[in-house]
Amino acid sequence: MANTRILSGRSVVVAGAGLAGLAAAVRLQQSGAQVTVLEARDRVGGRVWTVRNGFADGQHAEAGADLIETDHDAIRRLAGQVGLSLTPVLEGGFAFVRRDSRRYPSNPVSIARGFWPEIAKLCEPWVRAYRLTEQRWDSPIARVLANQSVADWLDQIRADRRIRAAVQGMRGFFLADPEELSLLALVDQLASESQGQSRFYRIKGGNDQLATGLARMLREPVQLHTTVLAVTQRRGGVRVTVSGSDGIQAKIAADVLVLALPATTLRRIVFTPPLPALQRRAIRDLRYGRATKTQLQFDRRFWQRQGRPRAYGTDLPIGAIWDANEEQRGNAGILTLLAGGSASIETERLLAQRGIRGLTDHLRWLGAAQASVLASRAVCWTDDPWAQGGYAFFHRDYDPELRAWLARPHGRVLFAGEHTSLRWQGYMNGAVESGWRAAAEVEALSRQLCSRA
Numbered sequence: 001m002a003n004t005r006i007l008s009g010r011s012v013v014v015a016g017a018g019l020a021g022l023a024a025a026v027r028l029q030q031s032g033a034q035v036t037v038l039e040a041r042d043r044v045g046g047r048v049w050t051v052r053n054g055f056a057d058g059q060h061a062e063a064g065a066d067l068i069e070t071d072h073d074a075i076r077r078l079a080g081q082v083g084l085s086l087t088p089v090l091e092g093g094f095a096f097v098r099r100d101s102r103r104y105p106s107n108p109v110s111i112a113r114g115f116w117p118e119i120a121k122l123c124e125p126w127v128r129a130y131r132l133t134e135q136r137w138d139s140p141i142a143r144v145l146a147n148q149s150v151a152d153w154l155d156q157i158r159a160d161r162r163i164r165a166a167v168q169g170m171r172g173f174f175l176a177d178p179e180e181l182s183l184l185a186l187v188d189q190l191a192s193e194s195q196g197q198s199r200f201y202r203i204k205g206g207n208d209q210l211a212t213g214l215a216r217m218l219r220e221p222v223q224l225h226t227t228v229l230a231v232t233q234r235r236g237g238v239r240v241t242v243s244g245s246d247g248i249q250a251k252i253a254a255d256v257l258v259l260a261l262p263a264t265t266l267r268r269i270v271f272t273p274p275l276p277a278l279q280r281r282a283i284r285d286l287r288y289g290r291a292t293k294t295q296l297q298f299d300r301r302f303w304q305r306q307g308r309p310r311a312y313g314t315d316l317p318i319g320a321i322w323d324a325n326e327e328q329r330g331n332a333g334i335l336t337l338l339a340g341g342s343a344s345i346e347t348e349r350l351l352a353q354r355g356i357r358g359l360t361d362h363l364r365w366l367g368a369a370q371a372s373v374l375a376s377r378a379v380c381w382t383d384d385p386w387a388q389g390g391y392a393f394f395h396r397d398y399d400p401e402l403r404a405w406l407a408r409p410h411g412r413v414l415f416a417g418e419h420t421s422l423r424w425q426g427y428m429n430g431a432v433e434s435g436w437r438a439a440a441e442v443e444a445l446s447r448q449l450c451s452r453a
């Protein structure tokens with residue numbers, strides 16, 4: 001439907017200049033709309049944030065979203081449209097490191113490859129049943145899965161310590177502990193993915209270029225430092241109440257509004273008329289994973305050795321570990337630590353008590369003792385006021401039937417964002433697809449309005 005200029009003469013406000021909002025805004029502009037993008041931060045990109053200051057050798061690293069996978073078609077296509085290229089990274093994917101209480105931290109027991117298929121095998125009966133429902137969240141199968149945690153399931157199948165450790169290592173992926181995460185979220189992931197065929201990529205020069213490149217394509221510059229507070233719909237349009245950095249409020253009128261904000265900030269917005277009760281609950285009850293992402297720049301890349309993985313899921317308090325910039329030049333190199341769920345709390349505690357040393361001690365098994373830290377940067381996304389967490393996860397208390405409400409239009413208000421995506425929730429790809437979906441919905445809405453007029 002895009003590129004038909006069907007939106008000529010229409011005004012659209014897009015709230016949120018993350019990938020969802022920017023992808024929507026560019027599509028809407030291409031269809032002829034006059035687009036205004038509002039963003040609370042002092043930058044575009046949201047949870048895509050490349051840190052460029054403070055590292056030696058002009059190196060950079062991703063404080064937010066990093067990896068793109070083979071089947072992330074939307075973001076790959078979008079990067080191409082903005083003229084950006086992808087570099088393959090982390091060949092061989094993630095191995096798993098399990099802590100050995102006797103010899104840890106100098107030498108954890110095991111580095112295993114391919115733990116994910118083993119978990120998939122254990123989950124197989126549930127995955128098969130779930131696929132029969134075409135992955136619907138309103139079926140009794142989804143409800144049974146949703147009402148138990150991954151930890152409950154591990155107890156039921158009498159999982160051994162090795163499997164429990166591997167599932168604990170998924171904190172770096174789901175950003176939630178097995179006790180919190182619903183089994184439905186795990187089964188959904190296993191039922192959706194192309195097992196073992198994925199490769200990893202990142203955008204050459206930094207993922208933030210995608211956001212800044214999209215923002216540059218807009219005729220009207222993104223309005224930064226602008227927070228959406230309230231939305232009023234009347235016959236014929238939408239009125240958005242915003243507040244600037246000086247606290248002064250203003251109202252912006254438009255034909256249609258796309259809200260591409262995380263549920264954490266969306267739930268503070270006052271709607272007139274109010275959202276339906278189920279939609280309010282869907283937004284209110286959605287949880288976001290705790291996440292602390294740390295970048296450690298060392299004077300040498302001690303983790304790069306022949307035959308060794310470049311990425312590890314772990315059950316360690318520092319979370320998952322991977323090479324953050326193998327594609328960049330210089331003797332120095334950066335390691336990423338992504339601590340999700342309770343590992344985020346443990347990482348924050350280590351940082352508060354012992355500083356960076358508290359983290360590097362947990363890297364001795366990898367050879368960190370031979371290297372010096374040149375620079376570091378830790379970002380706690382839970383404390384970020386405009387995200388309040390890493391990305392959404394489905395808690396065992398979440399009613400699965402509420403999920404469909406996250407993306408449901410409310411009159412002239414449409415919703416986008418990672419959390420609204422069914423196939424790619426938690427990924428940049430989901431954000432981009434949701435933005436394109438919302439733009440297509442605006443076009444359909446506009447056709448309806450024209451035919452009624």
Ligand SMILES: Cc1cc2nc3c(=O)[nH]c(=O)nc-3n(C[C@H](O)[C@H](O)[C@H](O)COP(=O)(O)OP(=O)(O)OC[C@H]3O[C@@H](n4cnc5c(N)ncnc54)[C@H](O)[C@@H]3O)c2cc1C
Pocket residue numbers: 015016017018019020021038039040041044045046047048063064065066067068226227228229260261262265266291292293338381386387389390391416417418419425426427428429430431
């Ligand atoms: C630590 C971490 C690691 C990740 N790793 C990966 C990865 O490797 N690969 C991957 O694909 N994905 C990853 N992700 C997920 C990815 O970052 C997100 O799925 C995606 O960027 C979300 O985009 P979005 O547009 O939906 O939301 P956001 O990027 O959050 O954009 C929403 C925007 O709305 C703004 N906003 C919020 N409230 C208001 C308001 N009231 N008024 C105005 N503006 C407001 C925010 O400031 C923000 O800019 C990671 C995320 C984190 C945090």
